[in-house]
Amino acid sequence: MRRLTRLIACGALTLALAGLHGMANAQRTALPIVDRDVHMGVASCAGSTCHGAVAPLPGIGILQNEFTTWQQRDKHATAYRVLLNDRSKRIAKNLGLDAAHTAAVCLDCHADNVAADKRHRTFQITDGVGCEACHGGAGRWIGTHIAANATHERNIENGLFPSANPVERARLCISCHFGDERRFVTHRIMGAGHPRMSFELDTFTSLQPAHFIVDNDYRQRKGSWNGVQIWAIGQAMAISMVMDRLTDPKQNRDGLFPELVFFDCHSCHSPMSELNWAPRRATGLGPGVPKLNDANFLMLQVIADRVDPELGRQLKERTLALHRASNQNFEGMVNEARQVKAIADQLVPRFAQRAFGSEDIRAMMAGILGNGLSGEYVDYAGAEQATMALGTILNAMRQTGIIDQGRFNQANSVLDKVFEAVKSDERYTPATFLAALREYREKAP
Ligand code: HEC
Ligand code: HEC
């Protein structure tokens, strides 16, 4: 199963306070896979004086080596190629597909699988998750985005996807890293051999790795967001999008059972000799029942309690009701999912408008550590999300100047042990996680 790679602190996380460029109506932008524009293919972006420089170029504000970074270090560049490997062959065989690299169910996430009439003659499906799978079909903007009077707003009008906006970025990433109405990794696909998936917007933006630097020039062009805010928006959007699927009759059940992908994988998949069950406040469930994967809920609760205590109170109540209903009856679960989604959708704009200054950042750290040490995050999925959150928060502390580089390095080396504890879900034990967390709390800023 997937391993959690350690977040490398990098310059991509933003510093300053919220800018709200392009927020209005942004929700309605079509995702690249269904946008109305022609997709040109990666080669169209890769010229050495465009985005294919070997090293960053000085001068125009952007790095211009984005293609080189993507090709050499970004897993999206190999997303198509993995469909040809043995694991994919096995998945395809188990699902009765002819081949993974020709099946839409795989190509929809592992490539820029746009309709045939949206593919320019230079387009190649073998590019995998190429530039336009995230930045939108370049048919209209490829010429105009290099004009002297080009602006980010005008590029967006011409079909550039607004990925600088964290709400839109979350919608984009999660559409493949969890799914949407069109693409979805079901438990059957996982049973056939697909790896487990997890996602955190700020961490994954850095891990990709980011091929952009958020500096003053960037902030002026695109607005600015700090890492904790991006994390917060990512958590609320994840819940909103997961609840969309859980309320979708085409995706929320599989024969006799609800779709198992919504549930905590390890509540079914763990050795029976490991007697790890313990009661948890946030679920209220007893032993021996599968529980919905609540990792994002655990994070969102901390953020909501801080930003909007009334919505936080509602979230807590509705989350407990959702867990209860998930073990009682299907319609009840779907109704509760709708209510939870409504709360998450109210939180998204609250987070987008909030500055997330130093008091907030400290409160998040205290909240995550407090709940973590009280045993709320001992299930693997929760531990994994909490660990990524701590990474994001620590980075934000350094970047907003709450702590200096020396203090950061010190804390970061202790945080490495927490990351080590969640590196592999198969070797994970709550005891090592809690011990690492305890040590981090002692030495954390
Ligand atoms: C909803 C989007 C989605 C769909 C549908 C999907 N995948 Fe994936 N797949 C992903 C993502 C995202 C990852 C990376 C997960 C991670 O590392 O966090 C991944 C990872 C993989 C990996 C592991 C790659 C590696 O680097 O080790 C394989 C193999 C794979 N997918 C094959 C398939 C096959 C075959 C299909 C079709 C049956 C398929 N996928 C359908 C999104 C999807
Ligand atoms: C998995 C999604 C993804 C893929 C694939 C991707 N990008 Fe990006 N890109 C982003 C995100 C997220 C940002 C940061 C938000 C923004 O500025 O829009 C970004 C930013 C950029 C920027 C803006 C930098 C700035 O300072 O304004 C450029 C230029 C860019 N990408 C070029 C490319 C090129 C060229 C490719 C293909 C070789 C590519 N991207 C592939 C997600 C992606």
Ligand code: HEC
């Ligand atoms: C079109 C679908 C798609 C979109 C959109 C997308 N991804 Fe991915 N992503 C994938 C697939 C598929 C993989 C696995 C590729 C592989 O392993 O070869 C992946 C892998 C990754 C990985 C590597 C994970 C690991 O285990 O090493 C990171 C990090 C990542 N994506 C971040 C992002 C971010 C951030 C965004 C949004 C800006 C994003 N992705 C948008 C499909 C997508």
Ligand code: HEC
């Ligand atoms: C409610 C219980 C339950 C949950 C939750 C659950 N699974 Fe499963 N899983 C099963 C069952 C039952 C099987 C089929 C076992 C068999 O065929 O013998 C299975 C099979 C699998 C297999 C195939 C194992 C093999 O022997 O080949 C994989 C991989 C898998 N699940 C992954 C996951 C992932 C990833 C998640 C979380 C997203 C998950 N499961 C959540 C019950 C569950």
